[in-house]
Amino acid sequence: MTRKQTSWQQVRERHIGAMQTSCDILEHILQDVTDAQARALRDGPDGWSIVEIVCHLRDFDEIFYSRAQMMQAQTQPQLPAYDHEAMAIERDYQAEDLAEALAALKASRARFIAFLAGLTPEQWERDGVHPERNSFTMTDAAMQVGLHDLDHLEQITRVLAQG
Numbered sequence: 001m002t003r004k005q006t007s008w009q010q011v012r013e014r015h016i017g018a019m020q021t022s023c024d025i026l027e028h029i030l031q032d033v034t035d036a037q038a039r040a041l042r043d044g045p046d047g048w049s050i051v052e053i054v055c056h057l058r059d060f061d062e063i064f065y066s067r068a069q070m071m072q073a074q075t076q077p078q079l080p081a082y083d084h085e086a087m088a089i090e091r092d093y094q095a096e097d098l099a100e101a102l103a104a105l106k107a108s109r110a111r112f113i114a115f116l117a118g119l120t121p122e123q124w125e126r127d128g129v130h131p132e133r134n135s136f137t138m139t140d141a142a143m144q145v146g147l148h149d150l151d152h153l154e155q156i157t158r159v160l161a162q163g
Contacts, residue, residue: 022149
């Protein structure tokens with residue numbers, strides 16, 4: 001294995017670790033948040049509630065996972081776009097149970113981490129065409145999950161600080 005391959009392997013392993021750590025942080029942040037608080041505290045008057053944010057994270061984890069599977073099964077697939085605002089309304093995130101949404105996110109994340117951890121170096125090189133970013137690699141997918149999590153962890157902590 002060359003030095004460059006070792007470096008990319010380390011980057012990928014760190015991003016996989018960040019995917020787990022962000023779920024652990026979210027669980028810690030939410031441990032004392034009640035369902036009533038999760039529905040009432042919002043990111044501004046028209047912003048999402050905490051339960052809506054957690055449901056969004058859960059559903060987008062599934063989306064990231066399904067895109068990664070497509071990239072492994074097909075040659076440069078066109079990855080589908082999703083309207084997260086419409087999804088929140090259609091799936092009625094606000095009515096969901098916070099603990100159940102968090103448990104589903106954790107289960108999805110464990111499956112996604114196992115999937116990524118099992119990829120060969122060649123499989124990490126597979127890519128697809130992202131609806132907003134064009135070329136999108138498996139490494140990009142792992143990085144996007146972690147960055148997406150960070151955005152919403154910041155959002156939840158800010159909402160809780162205001163409440």
